[in-house]
Amino acid sequence: METQLPPLALGAKLTEVGIPLDSMESFGDDTIYHFDVTTNRPDCMNHLGLGRELSVAEGTRLKEPPVDLDDSARPAKPLASLAVEAPELCGRYTALVIEKVKVGASPSWLARRLEAIGLRPINSVVDATNYVLWEMGHPLHAFDLARLSGRAIRVRRAKTGERLTTLDGVERKLAPDMLVIADDRKAVAVAGVMGGRDSEINGATTEVLLESAHFQAASVRKTSRALGLHTDASHRFERGADVEVTLKAASRCAALIAEVTGGVVARGVLEDRQAPATRREIMLRPERVRGLLGLAIAESVMQDILQRLGCGVHRDSGEAWKIVPPSFRGDLTLEEDLVEEIARHHGYEKIPVTLPRVFLFPEGRSESEKRLDRIRQGVRHCGFSEALNLSLVSEADNRAFGDASGGIQVLNHLNESENRLRFSLIPGLLRNLSHNLNRNLNEGRLFEAGRVFRAPASPGELPEEEEKLGLVLGGKISARHWSEAERPPDFFDLKGALELTVGLLGVSQMEWKSAQRPFLVPGRAAEIRASGRLLGWAGELSPPTASAWNLDCVALAGEISLVELSAALPEGASFRHTPLARTPGVSRDLSLILDATHSYREVEAAIRSVEGIPVASVELFDRYEGAPIPAGKLGLSVRIVFRAPGRTMVSEEISEFLDRIIHRLRERLGVVLRGN
């Protein structure tokens, strides 16, 4: 074709119509363009196809390559036989015979053009087939006819165990779902992928059988993948070739072979076609084009674009047109496909800019989204920074944090350390903690909210994906102010953060119970419950676990399920107004001594268990072990506030409350008062 466009504008023009220019380079006086052709446009993976698009975009005329043959007097028919035995995989096989060829190096114009697009010239016959592939887009293959046993071409499925050494010198093991070209004894080519070495063109070749066939796309793709062999031919066949072009391409190539080898093309063609004629008719309603695009576009413009693209446009009667796309446009099957053709050549930039006129009830953020926001905020206010880790971890990561199965496998993982879906957020967070502490950061506090994965209950189902919140804390708690000292973190730093965060959602009562986890220090580990549901765990990392993550400091970790937490939330509004107390509270302190095996929770529960006493709050303000408290005992000091609604209490009343509380504590927990 003749284009008036300078190189850069040419690239931009094709980019505008959907064939994006990737890069350009100079090659002598020529310019080499690299286009990213999308998988639906095999017709553009060659010069003619790109020229066709450009001619439509530019409004210029396309000149197609010459396909006239100077046939010799000798007919081709007796020279070879052809049979397609697997028509479901090969709809058309066309072959021409070129005699009296003298194979040598290609003329320089041909070699240079191939080199320009990165191909290595081989010999004049092979170069001609490659040239036509890149010119017209149809893959061709040249056989040395004299080396085909029985001068026969049989298109059939490979036999079990059949072997073929392809042009690249590799012996391939074939399978019955692969289509091969065979002579009357053996396979000589893998159909649509690569030819065989035994029948390849060489310096001694005098007769060429030129194959131009149509192979089924999915079959070529499967074969090419099974053999691990991706070629220019398979790349095109698996995207869909044009069944109507085989003779045209063969004729063009045969003429070129005759030209560059001095050969003579035999008269007539060997052909086996079982594919029906390509004729698709697509209904197109101009109103639909306008409606889908939101663009006022004239019918004459639509018609012009479609015709320049090679479509037959039939406007018989009624509103619908009948469009017959050209055979090389296998991607055009629906009305919407034609809408795109019109839009892209008219110009996407001409489509106006509007907003959907759709009226919907605004839903806003869901409650669970809002909860997640509050949780993220809460943890951040406790000094934890948010991390995002890959969901891909190692098997060891999962085993270390409680998934005995090692977790769900990724079959084609990139590396062993990322071959499972994470079962817990903690392994990733601990890696982050160690990364940070190893970079001279004193203190590390990190959290992540994200999904973890558990194998499905029954195979074939989707795995369970559960939203969790993970926290890690390690190093030294830095002083918040120059007037304070730094200290190692402890369990209660983590517990406080979790209490604050969960409290933000309106869960005031979390139950903390001493528990065992193989990765936590015994005695410094807890399970967390709310409303009877197990939310998760928290504790100090056991030294072996810490050192497995390269941590040589105290590190704490906790993980709770946000799904369980949501389920544990009180019904309705999370916060309710209660009238403010107008009467003053009376507070009394008690210093208790009890067996160290008892927990604070038991003490508070015992105090609150006394019936008929208006306890407003119980607060621990001191905890003491060691002299003068006897070994095995524990000192706890609590402040109890009494408040009776609507009246002022008298001191006799308070004394009686205290007596009953002390009695209950003694009875349940063997408590004695300190100093008594």
Place this chain on the structure above:
Amino acid sequence: MQDRLQTLRERFDSEISAAADAAALSRIRAGYLSRKGGALSQLLRSLKEVDPAERPAVGDSLNSLKRYIEERLASAEDSLTATPVARGLDVTLPGRMLPLGSAHPVNQVRREIEEIFLEMGFSLAQGPEVETDYFNFVALNFPVDHPARDTQDTFYLDGGLLLRTHTSPVQIRTLQARKPPLKIIALGKVYRRDSDVSHSPMFHQVEGLAVAEGITFADLKGTVLTFARRIFRDDTQVRFRPSYFPFVEPGAEFDLSCVLCGGKGCATCKRSGWLEMGGAGMVHPEVLRLSGHDPQKVSGFAFGLGVDRIAMLKFGIDDIRLLFENDLRFLNQFSGS
């Protein structure tokens, strides 16, 4: 006599109010209370000239005036010496900070994106990260054994499952669960087998879908333009180019005028003035049909873009892997803390 006391008190009041420093206070103290020349001492000495009958009352008044003067002087002296000018705080010392962690830049951008679309009347939708072949490919019109699947670099799991390669399966789940009209966005993690400076095997996408009667390509352009201007700058331009994704027809890719240079050309946009942002198009009729909707009655648009890329552009981050390394020095750059 009582008049003289009153006059003296008024004079004292005005003098002490005007006293600005310790020297002035000590002058006042001497002027009123000094045994020799003090005004009160002189009045005390003249008490004997007062009529004996009135003497106790005048004495009382005199004493109370003396107490008054002493108290006011003392408190004035106190407040003068307690003033920070003498020994104040060093207010330039650092304050007592409450700890504040940072929100991850990707999640900051995630929220911002969600807010913009919520305000435009979209709802938030979600789907699983582990998907079936059906939702990730088949229902999105990816033919079985089609090269279009090669572009997706899929991670496969046992049992025919996979890690979703895009957020588009949420389109299908939404179309199966809801009736048009609908406008949703789905934002979440997606996975591809790829890892280098600009690729992470896990990244974040946001997907938009609007299906109703009469939705047009023009609506798609308007929606993407509005979003681009809200998330970046209000002079941002959007350019749509034809492209191919099996689940849209007509299909497009869209570029934004470079958010850093405004389209003049810089290193980030490789001197082109444009940044490739995402894919879009009109929902493919086959996708609507497979999910039970009549493409002759309703139409829709869909678009998708990378959340991490938006975060990288907004915060000037040039390596996607930094986003998932979780270095606190990095994370804390985006919190203002």
